[in-house]
Amino acid sequence: MKKRSFCCIVLCLIISSAYAQSPIKNKILNYSLKNGLSFGIVNSITQDDKGFMWFATNDGLNRFDGTTFKIFKSRLGDSTALASNYVQKVLCDVHGSIWVSSRNGLSKFDSRTEKFIHYKFTSNRAVKNDISNIIQSHDGNLWITSYGQGFSYFNTKSAKVVNYTQANLSRLSSNRVLCLYEDSRGLVWVGTQEGSINVFSHKDGVIANLAGIGPPIANLPGTRINDIFEDHFHNMWIATGGGLGYYNRQSNKFTLLQTSQQGIKSKRYISVIEDSDKQLLVGLQDGGLFKVNIGTSPNYNINNFFFSR
Template sequence: MKTYWVDILTFFCVVILCFFTADVLAKGAISQKYSVTYFSSQNGVEDGLVNDIIQDHKGLLWFATWNGLYRFDGYNFKNYKSNMEDLGGLTNDRLLDIVEDKFGCIWVLCYDSTCYRFNPDKEVFEPVIQKTVNNFRSISVLPNGIVWLLCEDGSAVRVVTAPEDLSMTFQFYSSRENTLATGKIRSVFMDSKLQEWLLTDEGVY
């Protein structure tokens, strides 16, 4: 009988101790001070309009703005934008979306529906070659490194990157060119078996 009451008392002591510890930790978290740094157009993003933000595998922050691409290393911003001397580079500084692929490259979708790949090591924009007029609407990066560029007309470009030199191979999919049975591609998904699935307005492939 005595053992029973000892066990009960021990149980309540443990419960009280848990509540006390949780209360102390909560108060400590509330009283913890944080350092907040404000970046204005003078020491941060010049244009002030940020459309997208991502953090890459190295911990660096990237900003898609209407004044090009910005990289932030925790201390300073660096701006990458169009250069008239670089004929094959970025032609539009108004960026809408950015996403990092498996190889650390940053894919950029511009306001005029063009798309580029930014190589952080070389610090250059590489244009995505396509057969028709630029009309990209979204970028889908898959875990295996494959990138799908979806177009406004329902077609798509599948980009395969070579790991050794990061060169790109392009494959075009469109019902008009008989590379897709029918339908317009709306989204792309990869399952656990690394199979790629295309969702169209007329079915799944």
């Protein structure tokens, strides 16, 4: 189970855009079970095109309108309810559709009826129904992971699935894929539990099994890759269980960053993203949420690596 460091006991929201109800800018709000959240561990967060916030938890899917939570859960005998109460990822795609991962397949939320449409992959033995991660492809379709079975390309119109494992993709270093990221160049970055990163090109979901695409990443700590992100300079940041990786495209150089700042005890980097001020937000397991100022140049000075609140 992937543990989100900034959502273990209470939910801390860093808000820089409007909620569905009222605009609140740059303010930290705390929400917990007593405020209506269904569970104290939040695995994923997204915002839809109507302004609603969605939270994937270990016990249900939560929708927040700025005032109250509405909780969606599975119900025995109801095929239109949430497929499973354990939700690891919730995603709002470019069309405004909400996609939900579960241990019982992939689901799409119908905002008109407030019911779920389910996609199960029992006809494709290579893909398990235990879906752990979902990301958006630039063509509007989805990349998904099912633990131990590599990763897959899901066509949202035809519901066709193309699965990639070590059996048909020789450059894939492990089938235990934890995270995916499609960058601005259309390259798919694949992070594994063993700490390896593979980079692939694709066209319409068809992966090119070519060598020499990936960056020279050789000094990862051998622990799980938790998150991958591309900043506005098109450099890559990689959250690992043993440090924060930085890949500079211009120099084609990879660096593993650590901090010895007082008060920061965790080295387990769980998540990384960029805020509206073009600074990195970095989540540490049992360590909190921090900002990293990456400056105004695409050549980040690694000697300036510093956390701020």
